[in-house]
């Protein structure tokens with residue numbers, strides 16, 4: 001079982017529509033590199049260890065639903081310190097888990113790339129991308145249903161009885177860190193209450209690519 005890390009470069013940057021955070025969609029190039037394999041026992045799925053592998057990267061040109069958050073808000077909401085990457089990824093994993101309910105796809109149809117400091121935007125960014133070459137419109141459906149998507153993710157965290165994360169919400173504590181669930185809850189609360197830039201027509205954005213702020 002390969003462990004993958006996705007790297008997404010927006011090919012068509014769209015306007016930043018909010019100072020605090022922005023939600024949009026765009027064309028992206030995804031490079032997935034398998035760096036590790038896990039040895040798992042048949043039937044019990046017991047973890048028997050891991051090893052390095054060297055494979056050529058998988059390239060994908062597709063469309064993504066993108067969420068960026070300003071550095072200032074990220075720090076204010078507790079996305080800081082050594083666990084910040086895990087907590088941010090927890091938000092992404094949760095969005096990816098609830099998204100198929102809204103766009104009626106298989107969980108495997110959507111990929112996630114999480115950057116705690118995106119080289120492109122210079123701030124935390126999440127990319128939920130269509131795993132079919134060229135995209136089949138999933139990013140547009142996610143863009144249109146963004147408020148419902150964020151609310152549903154928040155509801156999952158709030159309703160889960162676990163203390164610090166479990167596979168049913170943000171992921172196990174070992175993956176998201178001791179403060180991962182609390183940070184993810186705070187981030188989602190902030191994002192789902194914020195003013196969402198839905199009044200910017202997608203078609204107009206597509207026609208007018210501009211340089212994203214450095």
Ligand SMILES: [Zn+2]
Pocket residue numbers: 160161162163165166167168169170
């Ligand atoms: Zn939980």
